[in-house]
Structures are given as C-alpha cells and as structure tokens.
Amino acid sequence: MKIQRLLWLISLFTFLVLAGCGQGSNNVYEENINGSSEEEMVEIDGLKYTMAVEKENDVIEVTLSLKNTLEKDAITVDFSSGHQFDIFIHDEDDNLLYDYAEGMMFTQAFITETINAGEELTFTDSWNSNNTTDAAPLKISSQLNIYQVDGTNLEGTPFKLEKTWTK
Helix, strand or coil, X not given: CHHHHHHHHHHHXXXXXXXXXXXXXXXXXXXXXXXXXXEEEEEECCEEEEEEEEEECCEEEXXXXXXXXXXXXXXXXXXXXXXXXXXXXXXXXXXXXEECCCCCCCCCCCEEEEEECCCEEEEEEEEECCCHHHHCCEEEEEEECEEEECCEECCCCCCEEEEEECC
16 A cells, blocks of 8 residues: 555656656747847846857857846755756758757756856857858757746746847
C-alpha cells in the first residue's frame, strides 16, 4: 500500500514537472538590430532581462543578462536543470540555423542563483555563421529557463526576447 502510494506520488510529480517544461509564452519583443549591440528588454518584478547581439566577421555573439533593479538585498532565481537558457537562430524562411542546446548534455540538478541589488547574471554564447548571415535577415530568439523567482513559480516563459538581424 505504501509502495503504491509512493509510486503514485512520484508519477504525479513527474507529470507535473514534464507538463510545466513545455509551456511557453507569447511575451516576445522584436527589434531590428542591424549588426549593432542594441538591446531590448523584459522587466518583471525587479528583474530586467536583456539580450544584446554583436557580429564580428562571421561570428554572432549573443549576451543574455538578468539584472536585479530593486533596492532589496537579493533576488533568487531557480532553474530546474543546467539548461539555464536557450538561443535559437532562424533564417527568413524560419529554417533553424542554430540551436544552443543541440548536441549538448545538461546536469539534471536544481540550480539556484542569487542576484544581489544592482548586480546581474550573464550568459554568453557565440555562433560561427560561416557566411550564412549574407542571407539576412536572421531571427534571433532567446529565453531564460527560470521556473521560480524568490520561491514563487513562474507561469510559462516570461523572460523571452526576439530580435531580427539584417545586414
């Protein structure tokens, strides 16, 4: 009886975790970045999320930043695995050219990051486009895979940005 109950609870927990992983949000912002390092942002509950894109030669560098804009001591953000962010690059026909996570393995451990007042958490990734950028525009989208802020569950994926790069 206890084993059945335990198995039921494990199944329920697994279902809830898997069901929450696929949820998305339409909280997408577009910007024409024209090869510069201009930024767009999403601000939620004192956390400002920005994505900057820079191109040098054939390398596109994407920098994601989550800054604590509150005067309170710290904000904690929780990730459900080592897969803390995503970056996707599509061509104008919506063909996927780059997926940050493709071919990678991530730790299956909960990760908690504390961001003190005025500080930021930063992630950077580079993609060598091998002249693919000559076929601009490119759609660059990113998201932070945060499931909790200060112990409160997030609905969907609110920290999500999209930019269009043109030559």
